[in-house]
Amino acid sequence: MPTDLPRRKRATIHDVAVESGVSRGTVSRVVNGEKYVSAEARIAIEAAIIKVGYVPNSAARSLVLQRSLAIGFLVHEPHSLFVEDPNIGNILLGANQTLSLADYQMVSLIIDTERDTERVARYLSGGFVDGVIVVSARENDPLTRLIERLGLPATFVGHPPDLRQLPFVGINNRGSARAITNQLVATGRKRIGMVAPAMDRDSGSDRMAGFRDALGDRFDPALVASVPFYSFSSGLAGMRELLQRDPLIDGVFAAADSVAAGAVEALREAGRRIPEDVGIVGFDDSSWALRTQPPLSTVHQPATELGEAAARSVLSQLRGEEPNLAGIILDSPVVWRASA
């Protein structure tokens, strides 16, 4: 007995109309909570909706309204970033919260392979989202170009240097890096190095610039270990390298807490005491910072707030307001703990 009922078709607004004995128009008014509907009709329609199990078809609605009530959240390079970087999770949650209050659905799109880029491009072009929040874009990103071309309302978290016409939210990476390096210098360290991750991103190169600002003449390129990612293993490798290059190193700026945690591990391996022998500072104030021993001095990055601000920025564009192209910069104060 092959009873494969062909997946009962979904009820439409028309079915509700028939069931409740009114017209499509009236049902539509009830569904969208408009006025000018008699109590009688409303009751009958509400009952009918439940009876036939009606749910509005968003595709049809998008088509006629020319909007989807959804906002994309674009994440690049998930392998290194998604898994290792606690910030991105908080940015995401902040954005989700704000969008949720405005009744927008956030959909995260992961860009991993080449193939993803094309598919996401189609997705964005296809009208599935009304706007987009972009995290961790690099320079020369084809999707950035696409977004510009489509005129899709967008806000970036951080800003690749080639971003001109699109608004962004961020922190002052350079200034904060300078500030915390200055504090490290003030503890009396003589040979200060840096583990510098992700130099191909604005955040990475800006933090490096701030470090350099703070050291001035005392800056020594030999004491900078450039590493690819914001990750524990990058920090481990970078610090080992620095120790090898200069065993007398007594201060380190690891430009992300995950990297700093790796560096702490490398220092421990090498038998260095923190902060007695070596002072180390991080960046981000992520959950990593309180797990190292001793807890990290670091720069507090307001990840949740960044997500919220990005969401607000996109929503304001959707309301037709002019985006703030100068960028929205949030405070990122130094948090001084025991690691330096």
Add this chain to the structure above:
Amino acid sequence: MPTDLPRRKRATIHDVAVESGVSRGTVSRVVNGEKYVSAEARIAIEAAIIKVGYVPNSAARSLVLQRSLAIGFLVHEPHSLFVEDPNIGNILLGANQTLSLADYQMVSLIIDTERDTERVARYLSGGFVDGVIVVSARENDPLTRLIERLGLPATFVGHPPDLRQLPFVGINNRGSARAITNQLVATGRKRIGMVAPAMDRDSGSDRMAGFRDALGDRFDPALVASVPFYSFSSGLAGMRELLQRDPLIDGVFAAADSVAAGAVEALREAGRRIPEDVGIVGFDDSSWALRTQPPLSTVHQPATELGEAAARSVLSQLRGEEPNLAGIILDSPVVWRASA
């Protein structure tokens, strides 16, 4: 001169048809790569597409095709899980990879607040996705009910006990917990406790059951600290509690690596040496496992493969195949390192 051009309207298939001097039908055939179109027409149309900047409108396409070529990825409880649990990132990447190859767009939906539940329900009902992968659902989840009711193709990662009619992928939590506890017992520990997170989830309660299986008569409820989340801080708190309840404890099963990492910290605080004084084992084989000192003995959870399997399962349902309701169980072998 208020030149606010009202966001140039998007080109439609009709514009392309006019531009290239053929009909909609022919353009549609070109766009969808069908045969029966002359070389001449094809060239003209391709040129016209570029000229007018045509991108197909997915909402319209979804409407007529009754499918969206998108799959939802549902994440519950992001606060605790998303940020702390490296597994979920890998599950997500595995799923994304497999879906990507099949040219499906994965969209992750975060469920954080009450409000999110309703909105996501609308989103799922609205035909924005053709199927869904559900991670970390709890018992009695309204979205699980909704998915059943909609008949939406779905696959769960892990399975809440009230899941009857829907397929899932997972590991044998109970068996693996039993296996690693047995190995811990075999090292000669006498007083073995457990930090038991997330007992309200199937994974949590199953791991607990396996622990109990292995200890048999020697199981002592006083040596179990139940903690809410799969997180570092849960582990820290849970282990402190266990140490207080029984200072002579010499073995611990912390049922997630993040929890184990917290427990390691608590043991360190208390001056216990690992593995000399206390042997500790975790679960997950996440990136946490190699960061503790010494590295954790743990159960390897094939997170990426779970994501891939879930994606394959949803895709097969989309092809009309019958889902495997018995569940797909992947191997999760014990990885023995130095922490016990």
Add this chain to the structure above:
DNA sequence: CGAAGCTCTGTGAACGTGCACAGATTCGGG
């Protein structure tokens, strides 16, 4: 040479909504 089969093209209908508009009913006030 005509029928049958390909190849190619255009047309109308359908998908499920929202909205503008027109029409019907009720209500209040002069």
Add this chain to the structure above:
DNA sequence: CCCGAATCTGTGCACGTTCACAGAGCTTCG
């Protein structure tokens, strides 16, 4: 009592696609 306003309802069209179908032109073959 009548007229205008307010309230309520139904209808047709539009949104941008795909698809079935019809038909035109060309080739092949009996």
